[in-house]
Amino acid sequence: MIAPLVSRQLGRSALRMRRLYATETSSTASYPPEKGGTAKVWLFALAGMAGMVGWTELDRRITEDGKKEHPITRLVEDFRIDSSIWTQRNAKHHELVKDYVDDFFIFSTAKRPHMHRTRDPM
Secondary structure (H helix, E strand, C coil), X not given: CHHXXXXXXXXXXXXXXXXXXXXXXXXXXXXXXXXXXXXXXXXXXXXXXXXXXXXXXXXXXXXXXXXXXXXXXXXXXXXXXXXXXXXXHHHHHHHHHHHHHHHHHHHHHCCCCCCCCCCCCC
């Protein structure tokens, strides 16, 4: 009873797969890729070049030909953490790692005490 149901379901799923595959091939065949100067890649390339030229001009005006500091540089420096804090953090981390290694070796070499067990204590 279960075998005919399984074979019927497998047959239906294979039919669905064939149908989907057929629609994919027919839909892609009706839209050939664009060629020539009207392709979107040329529009994106031109927009990218215009953006690069615009950015360099904006950068030159903001910094007044390199006389002033760039606003992005100021932003990065404002959010940067002082090097003395990193030195303190690294020293504390080094101490914690040394303590962990010492504890690890102490506990890894530790053995349970030997116990003498009697067979019938009572």
